[in-house]
Amino acid sequence: MNPWFLDALVIAAYFILILWVGLYMGRKEESFGDFALGGRAIPWWAVLASIVAAETSAATFIGTPGEGYALRNYTYVQLAFGTILARIIIAYLFIKAYYDHNVYSIYEFLTARFGTKSKNAASALFLVTRVLASGARLYIAAVILVLGYEMLTGVHPDKTQELLIYVGAIVVVSIVTAIYTTFGGIKAVIWTDLIQATIMMGSALAAIWLLFRHIPGGWGMISEKLNGFKEVTLFDTGIDHSLGFWPNVKRILENEYTVWAIIGSTFFTMATHGTDQDMVQRMLTAPDVKRSRRSLICSGLADIPIVLIFLSVGILLWVFFQTNPDPNLPKKTNEIFCYYILHQMKPGMRGLLIAGIFATAMGSLSAALNALATSFTRDWYVSFVKKDASQHDLLRVVRVATIIFGLLMILVGVATAYLVILHPEKRIIPIVLGIAGYTYGSLLGVFLLGVLTKNRGNDTGNIIGMIAGFIVVAILSGLPNELAQIVGGKLYQQPAWLPVIEFPWRVMFGAIVTFGVAVCFKGQKGT
Secondary structure (H helix, E strand, O other): OOHHHHHHHHHHHHHHHHHHHHHHHOOOOOOHHHHHHHHHOOOHHHHHHHHHHHHOOHHHHHHHHHHHHHHOOOHHHHHHHHHHHHHHHHHHHOHHHHHHOOOOOOOHHHHHHOOHHHHHHHHHHHHHHHHHHHHHHHHHHHHHHHHHHHHHHOOOOOHHHHHHHHHHHHHHHHHHHHHHHHHHHHHHHHHHHHHHHHHHHHHHHHHHHHHHHHOOOHHHHHHHHOHHHOOOOOOOOOOOOOOOHHHHHHHHHOOOOOOOHHHHHHHHHHHHHHOOHHHHHHHOOOOOHHHHHHHHHHHHHHHHHHHHHHHHHHHHHHHHHHHOOOOOOOOOHHHHHHHHHHHHOOOOHHHHHHHHHHHHHHHHHHHHHHHHHHHHHHHHHHHHHOOOOOHHHHHHHHHHHHHHHHHHHHHHHHHHHHHHHHOOOOOHHHHHHHHHHOOHHHHHHHHHHHHHOOOEOOHHHHHHHHHHHHHHHHHHOOHHHHHHHHOOOOOOOOOOOOOOOOHHHHHHHHHHHHHHHHOOOEOOOOO
């Protein structure tokens, strides 16, 4: 029997199970409210699993082991501590406001607080950013298929073949996910997320168990190769005592993972989990504020062991290939885990791990599609096309929107794959998280103004503040030069004293600038 037959059987069973559960759980969709919020009747523990599945994308499944392999430490976990603090703030600052205003799209809160222009600007930022960020994640699930092609044929695909493999995988994953999301709504998203989270964690734990078994000498060899774990650090201050104050500040802002990045991570998570319809929508499916808060805070506590597990996979992979040298090992760190799965795991278990990769990709994609369609329908269709639309009309529009956004994400996923093929040195995590960093600071700044003040801010000031926040972050992160480099150019020389900030800091600077500008404008209406 072909050794790949069992893997194919496992993967096929996964896709069939997900489609069946998604369509079955969403079989009673009768209104827009059912599609968007599931009648606010989802158990808090299912919401918790859905949050974990959505934020643990294929970028985490493949990219985080890549970070562990490249860095051989746990400094990435420092960002997770910031996410816990952020979720506590969100739970008591944002969630109640959303429930009190009975919103479907969280940007409706900005209409009540400031006006329609603020809502439109925030919703537009979300739509664009979410399509780009979620689309960029899509290509990651196909990495293992590219390596599988090489394993089966003995020939590394050329750039054209590699791109075609990415395109095929992106299209298949998107179509399957769009089917159950279109017909099942948020209930299909949450219950399939529960399955996907289970498969994802089971796969990661299985990988750690197998790596321990495959490393000769076990724990002793692991300790030896890692120099007695002296360099496997959890915290890094990023401070060089031989430098002065500003050089150290610059050094910290230009470093992705330091203990100070907990501050940046707090702002980042406040934006992604408090002002992003993708995340907040599932929180609003809980029956009340109390259970919504519980699911959110518990998901933050779950983040630390999850990140530790995936980083451990990467570190153990490094030890394994130090003790088992392989001349064919991929040069891209984000392909190492996939290479190990294909070449070292037995049939069946290999299929489970591949299904785990697809599970993470589909979990985050389904949530994004549902949130994008909901936001578009409430914020744009109802506001500008048909204010008195019936529930039947809204359900039809939101389903069509789901399909359209799925097509847009396919285009972004293919473009991302093309970029990575041209620039193989690019790491996944900074790419995916960096996209949100450019715009989410502006979103967070406006929402903070809305919940922290009663009579400050208006549509005009908010839009000026959001533009200012984006411009500042773009300059501080060197975005213009990054875009110019894609076509082989350079726009300007960054001054030596000015830091080029890394992705954990972008939202913080964007939020502070947006809030600082917008608060200068007197409010026209209160909550």
